[in-house]
Amino acid sequence: MPPASAPAKTISHYALYGEREAEDDPEFIHIEDIRTRSRLYDWTITPHAHPRMYQFVYLVAGSAEVWLDQELHLAEAPCAVGIPGGVVHAFTFQPETVGWVLTVSELLLIDARYRRSRKLFDPLTREPIVLAFDDNPDEAAVIETMLEQMQGEFSWPQLGRGFMCDWLIRIVLMTARRQLDRQAPQPEKVGQRRELYGRFRQLVEEHYRNHWPISAYAEALNLSQARLNRLCKSFADKGAGDLVQDRLALEAQRHLIYTSVTVEMIAYELGFQDPGYFSRFFKRRTGMAPGRFRAAKMAEPFPH
Template structure:
């Protein structure tokens, strides 16, 4: 996979490109000694009147926000998505989001460390698909799901607070039930067995982590495979089984996601964004973006900002 039509590296340029256009909010969740690097945190928030957060991202955490009552608008990667309780806002790690709660809102926030999310993915392939994209999942009050979800969250909070014998296992069971409930409600087009082995799932998730670390560096697939101690053939097979996409497509998707964030939330010129993403040729970046998205970066930026202004 290449980001440029020539071999010149962007690192030959003396110009330093600043890529941090979206605030990265590091959530504080106390790590309990006996739990090592595993943790889940439950927060209950009620706000009177209107309350807003500007677009930001959480490195290292995924979030499930259960809105029991109230309504508002979620700014999701530059798009405005209205929501009304009861509903669930599912936010994967690094997802850029802002929340504008328009009325009194009662919400529960479940924060999950991304390394533990990866462990849960191995239990059911559909969990990977559930967390592959940010989502707003409606929770019809007529089905009893809102009560069931509230019961699971409160029991999870009690399990974590009580710290009784086996509380980690108990919390894992409750969290797994919650994920399964959301998978069923989201009606993902996913067979129950997923078709991927646990090893393939872990390999695909490890590859996704490496993409996040290196997608700007224009590395060939062989380098990624070598970092994981597998062949390119094994890597392709694992990605196809676990995600339905090729390794190259997964890299392209990550680059496009970051490009969109820079175009929507930042003020950098197209050429700066291109260089910052590993492209030595801004024209090639434009062609790449147009092929993947369907329109040029400049047009995408203009359309996204017009939509943002109309939503205010």
């Protein structure tokens, strides 16, 4: 296990450990058994981070030494480890540890569709946590069952898979939040920079359709544009403008997949005055024109 003083310059950034290709997918959801990847690396996952991804690691049996932003923890099953995007972390698992690794795009967790529940998840997603379930076998069983169901959805794609996974994720997180409250933690010590970043993401969720300039976001946070960009780079490895455009592109993808509304109507719905400019924006962000993107998604066997 790396010491708490391990130099930051050695840290890699991945969507999943050892992989890079899914890092910019705003709809990204992935689940796998702990053993699948850990066995390949002799049960030791070296320091790395996942920009823009939230990770929930759940141990059903076994244990792990966990390094979270230069702090060492012991996780013993049943136990959950919550890792916000950008947090440097590493694991040394006891061989043959059983459990799951759930990885989710942070954009899905701050989606405006779930505005009412978003604050409930904040204590889980703003800072890393290690959450024991040894005193609550009933809730531990709920999380285990939900993650088993989610892995089944991934193994055998069926109609509505995306919606099902979205709902299962929120059941898992709500169960973890209840356990966190039961353990009566000390008042949260959220760093000012991480709190500012969270406020920026909430502002994006509320105003991306209005096409606020970055100067407006900076003013709302009482920051300079340069400082806001540095803040976003430190947590998401992207500038503020890219994160706003990511959110617009995500909503456009959803409209193209889940509705039959024309491309022109989607453009107006998302605040674009010129459908042609919207099409160019979409192709620049996704690599495909809107119509082609919709056709490709509809050709997939029950992809969502």
